[in-house]
Amino acid sequence: MDALLDQLGLQARKAARTLATASEAQRNQALIAAAARIGEHTEAILAANAEDMDAARQAGKPAAYLDRLKLTPERVAAIKDAVAAIGALPDPVGRVLAHIDRPNGLKIDRIAVPLGVIGMIFEARPNVAADASALCIKSGNAVILRAGSDSLASSRALVNAMREGLAAAGLPEDAVQLIDTTDRAAVQALLQCTAHVDLVIPRGGRGLVELVRDQARVPTLLHLDGNCHTYIHAAADIGKAVAIVRNAKLRRTGICGATESLVVDRSVAQSVLPQILDAMPECEFRGDALACGIDARVRPAIDADFDTEYLDAILSVKIVEGLESAIDWVCTHSSAHTDAIITEDEIAAHAFLTRIDSAIVMHNASTQFADGGEFGMGAEIGIATGKMHARGPVGLEQLTSFKYVVRGEGQTRA
Amino acid sequence: MDALLDQLGLQARKAARTLATASEAQRNQALIAAAARIGEHTEAILAANAEDMDAARQAGKPAAYLDRLKLTPERVAAIKDAVAAIGALPDPVGRVLAHIDRPNGLKIDRIAVPLGVIGMIFEARPNVAADASALCIKSGNAVILRAGSDSLASSRALVNAMREGLAAAGLPEDAVQLIDTTDRAAVQALLQCTAHVDLVIPRGGRGLVELVRDQARVPTLLHLDGNCHTYIHAAADIGKAVAIVRNAKLRRTGICGATESLVVDRSVAQSVLPQILDAMPECEFRGDALACGIDARVRPAIDADFDTEYLDAILSVKIVEGLESAIDWVCTHSSAHTDAIITEDEIAAHAFLTRIDSAIVMHNASTQFADGGEFGMGAEIGIATGKMHARGPVGLEQLTSFKYVVRGEGQTRA
Numbered sequence: 001m002d003a004l005l006d007q008l009g010l011q012a013r014k015a016a017r018t019l020a021t022a023s024e025a026q027r028n029q030a031l032i033a034a035a036a037r038i039g040e041h042t043e044a045i046l047a048a049n050a051e052d053m054d055a056a057r058q059a060g061k062p063a064a065y066l067d068r069l070k071l072t073p074e075r076v077a078a079i080k081d082a083v084a085a086i087g088a089l090p091d092p093v094g095r096v097l098a099h100i101d102r103p104n105g106l107k108i109d110r111i112a113v114p115l116g117v118i119g120m121i122f123e124a125r126p127n128v129a130a131d132a133s134a135l136c137i138k139s140g141n142a143v144i145l146r147a148g149s150d151s152l153a154s155s156r157a158l159v160n161a162m163r164e165g166l167a168a169a170g171l172p173e174d175a176v177q178l179i180d181t182t183d184r185a186a187v188q189a190l191l192q193c194t195a196h197v198d199l200v201i202p203r204g205g206r207g208l209v210e211l212v213r214d215q216a217r218v219p220t221l222l223h224l225d226g227n228c229h230t231y232i233h234a235a236a237d238i239g240k241a242v243a244i245v246r247n248a249k250l251r252r253t254g255i256c257g258a259t260e261s262l263v264v265d266r267s268v269a270q271s272v273l274p275q276i277l278d279a280m281p282e283c284e285f286r287g288d289a290l291a292c293g294i295d296a297r298v299r300p301a302i303d304a305d306f307d308t309e310y311l312d313a314i315l316s317v318k319i320v321e322g323l324e325s326a327i328d329w330v331c332t333h334s335s336a337h338t339d340a341i342i343t344e345d346e347i348a349a350h351a352f353l354t355r356i357d358s359a360i361v362m363h364n365a366s367t368q369f370a371d372g373g374e375f376g377m378g379a380e381i382g383i384a385t386g387k388m389h390a391r392g393p394v395g396l397e398q399l400t401s402f403k404y405v406v407r408g409e410g411q412t413r414a
Numbered sequence: 415m416d417a418l419l420d421q422l423g424l425q426a427r428k429a430a431r432t433l434a435t436a437s438e439a440q441r442n443q444a445l446i447a448a449a450a451r452i453g454e455h456t457e458a459i460l461a462a463n464a465e466d467m468d469a470a471r472q473a474g475k476p477a478a479y480l481d482r483l484k485l486t487p488e489r490v491a492a493i494k495d496a497v498a499a500i501g502a503l504p505d506p507v508g509r510v511l512a513h514i515d516r517p518n519g520l521k522i523d524r525i526a527v528p529l530g531v532i533g534m535i536f537e538a539r540p541n542v543a544a545d546a547s548a549l550c551i552k553s554g555n556a557v558i559l560r561a562g563s564d565s566l567a568s569s570r571a572l573v574n575a576m577r578e579g580l581a582a583a584g585l586p587e588d589a590v591q592l593i594d595t596t597d598r599a600a601v602q603a604l605l606q607c608t609a610h611v612d613l614v615i616p617r618g619g620r621g622l623v624e625l626v627r628d629q630a631r632v633p634t635l636l637h638l639d640g641n642c643h644t645y646i647h648a649a650a651d652i653g654k655a656v657a658i659v660r661n662a663k664l665r666r667t668g669i670c671g672a673t674e675s676l677v678v679d680r681s682v683a684q685s686v687l688p689q690i691l692d693a694m695p696e697c698e699f700r701g702d703a704l705a706c707g708i709d710a711r712v713r714p715a716i717d718a719d720f721d722t723e724y725l726d727a728i729l730s731v732k733i734v735e736g737l738e739s740a741i742d743w744v745c746t747h748s749s750a751h752t753d754a755i756i757t758e759d760e761i762a763a764h765a766f767l768t769r770i771d772s773a774i775v776m777h778n779a780s781t782q783f784a785d786g787g788e789f790g791m792g793a794e795i796g797i798a799t800g801k802m803h804a805r806g807p808v809g810l811e812q813l814t815s816f817k818y819v820v821r822g823e824g825q826t827r828a
Contacts, residue, residue: 017745017769017771020771021768021769100789100790102788102789102790106779106783106788108789108790113771115801115802116771116801198801198802199801199802219800219801219802237824239824240823240824243824243826244824244825244826246826247826247827248826251826251827331431353819354435355431355435357431357434357527357530357817358817359817359818360817360818360820361817361818361819361820362819362820362821362822363819363820363821363822364821364822364823364824364825365520365820365821365822365824365825365826366825366826366827368826368827369520369820369822369825369827374516374520374827375514375516375522375818376514376516376522386633387529387530387612387613387633387815388529388612388613388633388802388803388815389802389803391815391816391817391818392817392818401801401802401805402805403771403772403773403774403775403805403806404773404774404775404789404805404806405767405775405776405777406774406775406776406777406779406783407776407777407778407779408776408777408778408779408783409654409778410651410653410654410657410658410778410779411658411778411779411780411783412657412658412660412661412662412665412779412780412782413661413665413780413782413783413788
């Protein structure tokens, strides 16, 4: 399997060299052509997906899983539109990030350049094959895709369309490659391939992400927990608080930016908590003794509830004695993804936003806004919960590195 | 040893929380006070260094090693001045890196924040204990220092001064901690301490850097090879070329930005190579057959010469057939640190600067400028040869991460 990855890696590296110096117009042309090919090949893509679906059904996969895997004509059209939309985003390559004029006359520019070769590991959702390829082409990177065994046929069909798009624009097809085997050893080989792979991004369940974290020798950008908090401060507007908490928990319960833990100031808990429970009848609440005492619909929580990412219609509730206690509580239990304060008090908001060390901190907004698209980044390849290189949504800018270009007229160092 | 690192890590994390929200004035005050303490404790620092020197001499360390370890009153004064100078640099914390106004009224800022807890592993040079501590304090980070066993007493004395400076400014002393043991298991424990350490930076020889690369579970910024090239293009100004090559190789042979490989266009080799040899009589040249044929002072190179970082007065010489061959050669043999082209032809320069994917690419300048100070960054904690997070000199900006601060008025996501 190491030999296969060596081969894919060498091909990717070669393609990456060409892509890194291709013009923006040429990279965009590849994406326009790829989008067209996805449209033209819709039937073949659906047929491949039907194969994957049959196998997954026979393997007894649950309904939610099958829904993630399933493609329809509408979903293929959405994938096509997403690829075209990525082509229309601003070019992340070649941005001048800094310019320095030195007293000795040297002129130094820090310029955004592609990372090189990116490995993308995903599970059931076949759209990731197209999205990730498009983001990598746009940012001048080559990508090696590893699909879950259940989505391999669908991914192959989408990858073919992406490669045809590259060829149509005169760019190397090997800028997008699929590891076309279900052998699990390929994941290991990709994660150890430091010679040819500059970055691996996993998209999937906790098992996959932990495997990547524990086994990777290559750099990674990964997303572990999303134990997001919404804190209702004493000076909160109660109407806003109720609407935001409902949205933050229930708009979609399965995304990483969903609020999992509600923190409420004791001074307002008596009034706000019953209103929140009234507004969210479909949600289960698990709270501390104080919360249970305020409203009988809150069931007793155990300690582990406060560190759990439910990804479901369940919310833990902690009553605190004020801003300092709330900040301590969130610092201790947050997974440093996204945490919000609801308050009309600007000083309290400033303290929370400054002292909570999470990738995203919010004031009077739903944590479900934690998303590259909602941030105006156009599209995201994932969300990073580490602090190095990228933090929060990983979009086109985060798929670049930089280099220093130094221009002189014969300067030597004293 | 894991227990010791857990303890140091918890203390560092707590200190880092305080430092991250300390004002710029308070962090600067700590550095001013620390510089003063270094001055006041000069005798104690020199006495500790004398201990280290005695032990290193008894252990039979070579003269160059002893010189790196040795402190003098002048060197202590230079360390003091460096700490004070870092205090005077611009604040890297709180910079607004991007501002996004969303159509739904959300206002999003990307703000520079400290990384958290940084582990610094170094060998003989005791000044690193003070430099790294100062850079971390300035950037709002806590640091855990691991000194080489030979420099432990000197490092302890300098760390004491840094901690006194922190205390004088009302900041937690544990923002600077020394792993006060020579047990090698401590390095392993530091490299695995993902719970409390956000980044490890090694400064030292290849053995240390490779150990960190192979064993770290925490993120790292490290510097492997510096096989830097200077390429003399057909349209080079010969006078500039001779002066630059001499400086790039010989100004200091032991630094990572020193040119190790000279690449010369065949069309100018006959005229420029003998002049370079004339100008660099103290340097040994090892070249390919063409180079040997042009000047008998060039000795035959073996293949390995072209991938060797000599860190000595030795230069490999490759004759190429033109720009394309030169770019191919440098792409193949460069360690992606720093590579330069000497030419008066702007189009050739543009091709080289664009297509060579090294951290630093230069036109008509000495590769010895590859240095944070020379880039106007004030001071560097190291140089990174990877592409993630930081590339090239690692200064104050590179010791920060960022967070997104989202301000709303009750927005919920549709």
